[in-house]
Amino acid sequence: MRAGGLDIGSRTVKFVVIEDGRTVLARKALTSHDPLEAARTLIAGIQYDVIVATGYGRHLLKEHLDCPVISEIKAFALGAKAIHAPCRVILDIGGQDTKAICLNESGEMAKFEMNDKCAAGTGRFLEIMANALNYTLEEFPKAALSAEHAEKINSMCTVFAESEVISLTARGASRSDVALGIHKAIVSRSTALLKRIAPSGEVFFAGGVALNECIRALIAEDLNRPVVVPPDPQGVGAFGAALHAQKVGAATGGNNETVLR
Numbered sequence: 001m002r003a004g005g006l007d008i009g010s011r012t013v014k015f016v017v018i019e020d021g022r023t024v025l026a027r028k029a030l031t032s033h034d035p036l037e038a039a040r041t042l043i044a045g046i047q048y049d050v051i052v053a054t055g056y057g058r059h060l061l062k063e064h065l066d067c068p069v070i071s072e073i074k075a076f077a078l079g080a081k082a083i084h085a086p087c088r089v090i091l092d093i094g095g096q097d098t099k100a101i102c103l104n105e106s107g108e109m110a111k112f113e114m115n116d117k118c119a120a121g122t123g124r125f126l127e128i129m130a131n132a133l134n135y136t137l138e139e140f141p142k143a144a145l146s147a148e149h150a151e152k153i154n155s156m157c158t159v160f161a162e163s164e165v166i167s168l169t170a171r172g173a174s175r176s177d178v179a180l181g182i183h184k185a186i187v188s189r190s191t192a193l194l195k196r197i198a199p200s201g202e203v204f205f206a207g208g209v210a211l212n213e214c215i216r217a218l219i220a221e222d223l224n225r226p227v228v229v230p231p232d233p234q235g236v237g238a239f240g241a242a243l244h245a246q247k248v249g250a251a252t253g254g255n256n257e258t259v260l261r
Contacts, residue, residue, distance in 0.1 A: 002017055008039060012234065039057070050246075052067055052244045054241040055072055077109045080206060081107035084204055084230065091194055094209070098189070
């Protein structure tokens, strides 16, 4: 049986198909202004028997796709535990929010905290700050890692932080030092969530921001704890949704294949 998982995030849509628990296909696309069309394009022509949706756009997909939905928290718990069996602590920094999740011994969510009040400390925040410093997203972490010291960033409001960055560079501050200050501010915000829900243990780092090598290094340094990053940190939620779809398929005989309408 082929089971599909769709994670409709604020910035990207992720689609994973598994067969007998093994990933046989993984795709990503920008969410854009039309997440439904992005999802439709992503799954076009792909065979699957059952599918489950998660992420910001899961309820929109539920209206157009005859399928179950699960929360991002559950999807990430399922995906992380399957990828890394010892996993007990998950940090997910995505395009528009940050989630810290603590699992019990059975791999079920025990508690979590989430910052979704604004884009501060998320992938979108990184994009805007990189642009303000005239770096690409690929150049941004490398510049931060090359800095001699970090310029302190006082505001995590995206609008005010951008103004602060412009003011710092106008006063002659090194772009790389400002970049490191931004990365440190993001890490401080993220590790505060982790320290409240899980003061010890290795951290499974998921979401698009896990691809940022400077953020990874600073989190490990700040917490003095190991940080585990899966091969595809953006696909963890979609993989978890696919695992849940596999259970749904087993319960229904796997004959509820669906199509976007």
